[in-house]
Amino acid sequence: MKAAAGRSLGPGQPGSAPVPELALTVGERYPVGERMHTLTPRLANAVARSREVLVDAAAHREVVTYGELSALIGGAVLPRHMGPLLHMLGHDCAARGEPQLPALVVNRSTGEVGTPDDAWAAPERAACWEHWARD
Template identity: 40%
Template sequence: MLETLPVMRGVLIQVALRKETITYKQLSVALDRRYYPYQGVLGDALDVLSEDCFDHNEGSLAALVVRGDTSEVGYAFLGDAVAEREACYEHWAKELGA
């Protein structure tokens, strides 16, 4: 998992810069299907990434990952996904000057 986290982070930062969301399936494809969206492992990796985001005073990049059928975050997401998304969009626009 640890070797995939920087790749996942990079993918999600690009999503944040575009002020978009990405589905679990799209993220799985972007990660060369290292994690399949229906096995729960992708969610575990997103949990680790969220902790890293919080440690760096960033919005949770996991809030950008949504279900394809509902366009909402997964049931295990804790917190206000909309507020976290906005925090991500704002942070990365400032951080990278977009």
């Protein structure tokens, strides 16, 4: 895992593994639905951890359920509260010029994203799989 030196998974967690930097700025406000949401250090860590999980899923042409993502990031965000995390991850992907990794996070029962309009998800999912494909 490529990581920034000295960055830990959370405040006050000595010995935590480092996480990669985001293209977003902690303390800045970003749109989440119709509201603005501040990227806190805790949320930034959860976004960075989610990014790692989803890049790996994309490399294997997989999707991840909300529950699986929550478990894979150590329960840092519960499945029903993923909205801000996924919006922030989407902003991070956009800032990097990458496909939208949130398209890989799906509802277990429907197999699709949880947004009211899901037409964006299938093409973004395919773009993620192509972008991060392992040869």
